[in-house]
Every structure is written in C-alpha cells, then in structure tokens.
Amino acid sequence: MTDEDFDDELRLDPGFADRFERDEKKPACQLYLISPPRIDAGFAEVLKAALDAGPVAAFQLRLKGIDEHAIADLARPLQAICADKGVAFIVNDSIGLAKRLNADGVHLGQEDGDAREARQILGPQAQIGVTCHDSRHLAMEAGEAGADYVAFGAFYPTETKETKHRPELSILGWWSTLFEVPCVAIGGVTPDNAAPLVAAGADFLAVSGSVWNAPDGPAAAVKRFAAVPGMGA
Numbered sequence: 001m002t003d004e005d006f007d008d009e010l011r012l013d014p015g016f017a018d019r020f021e022r023d024e025k026k027p028a029c030q031l032y033l034i035s036p037p038r039i040d041a042g043f044a045e046v047l048k049a050a051l052d053a054g055p056v057a058a059f060q061l062r063l064k065g066i067d068e069h070a071i072a073d074l075a076r077p078l079q080a081i082c083a084d085k086g087v088a089f090i091v092n093d094s095i096g097l098a099k100r101l102n103a104d105g106v107h108l109g110q111e112d113g114d115a116r117e118a119r120q121i122l123g124p125q126a127q128i129g130v131t132c133h134d135s136r137h138l139a140m141e142a143g144e145a146g147a148d149y150v151a152f153g154a155f156y157p158t159e160t161k162e163t164k165h166r167p168e169l170s171i172l173g174w175w176s177t178l179f180e181v182p183c184v185a186i187g188g189v190t191p192d193n194a195a196p197l198v199a200a201g202a203d204f205l206a207v208s209g210s211v212w213n214a215p216d217g218p219a220a221a222v223k224r225f226a227a228v229p230g231m232g233a
C-alpha cells in the first residue's frame, strides 16, 4: 500500500495536511541536539554552554565508526552534563549501549533494531525513537510498535549524513493531525529554515551541523533556535 492509499483508506481530504496550522493547543516545538560526528577533549564545555544558551529537550550521542567501549567512555561525562541540565540523553543505533549506559533512550534507524525489543530491554520509561524517512507507513508501524517519537527527514540538504529521502512538509501536519506520538524533523535544519517545519507541526527539531558548526559558536545557534516562532522550552 502506498502512503497515498492510506489517505484514501482513511477517507481524508488529500489537501488537509497542507492546511494544518500549528496553534496554541499544540505544545511548543523543542530542540533535540544530535552530537557532532567526533567528540574532542573540549566538547564537554561546549556542550555545557550550548545547553545553557536556550531550551534543549534532548541530546543524542551519534558517533559512527568507533567501537561501543570507546563510545561508552566518551558518553559518561556528557551523560552527566545532560542529567545535570535536565536534558534527555539518547544513544544512537544501539539498544545494548543504551542499556549499558542506562541512557534515557535510544534512537533506532530502520536497520538498527526493533522498537518492541528496545522496549522490552530498556523498560517503560525509556524514550524510543524511530527513523521513518518520508514514509507514513513506517511511522504508523513505529507508532504501533510503541515508539515515543517518529523521525521524518531529511527535510533539507545535509552534509552530516548521506540521505535518500526528502519528505514534504505536509507529512508533519498529517502525522500531527492523526496521531498523538510526537514527530521529529531532521536534516539540514538551521535557525533560518526552521520556521516552516515548526509551523507544519514538528514537535522536535533534531539538529547537528547548524549548531556545532555555527560561525559564532553553538551557544549562539541554540539561542537563535529559541527565537524561531513556535519554539519553546
């Protein structure tokens, strides 16, 4: 079944998602930071400053190409900072590492494992997120499997990851209208292009490059995100 067939089956007016308008009944959109691809010795201080600069709901440790013992060693001080600032600490890719670190949650891509298994292993309090690319079908499957959020992207070009999928903004309104599970927008999001994602219904903006590579520094970028209409604590 295609995503369009879902609209037919649900007897939806095909244009309804484009007309979705975020209003005061929907909680403010929140910032979800994804770590830089490499963590150097000074990163803990950079992270602290970024988390102090504006509201951040979550921090995901996303390190590729290094083994889990090394990631665990890098994780602990960062996890402590997040705990201190009341920011959820999410591990990318690995249910086992999330368990070992007693992280607040795990983010799973379509090849990273199953949300039901993650729930069994990590327990009812864990925040479990699932990559759904541009697919309503994957998002509904993730919701049924008990995901705490579904992630759509990449909305904009990004140098952080090679991406194949480019959802339309309307997937955010479609999801928000039909389901309670929060949705995340990811991929090339900057303070300058964030507003349409927020207006379209994103509950979280997941951001890496535009924060860590900001010319005036990560803290300034977090501050700019806080000023985007519809963003909040």
Ligand SMILES: Cc1ncc(COP(=O)(O)OP(=O)(O)O)c(N)n1
Binding pocket: 034, 060, 062, 092, 093, 107, 108, 109, 110, 111, 112, 129, 130, 131, 151, 152, 161, 184, 186, 206
């Ligand atoms: C919040 C969030 N959304 C999407 C992704 C991408 O996950 P995945 O598709 O598994 O790709 P990698 O990040 O593992 O390269 C994410 N990490 N976080």
Ligand SMILES: Cc1ncsc1CCOP(=O)(O)O
Binding pocket: 034, 153, 154, 157, 158, 159, 160, 161, 163, 186, 187, 188, 189, 206, 207, 208, 209, 210
């Ligand atoms: C991990 C990931 N998944 C889809 S796009 C992306 C990269 C997000 O980083 P950036 O905010 O730098 O585009």
Ligand SMILES: [Mg+2]
Binding pocket: 092, 093, 107, 108, 109, 112
């Ligand atoms: Mg992954």
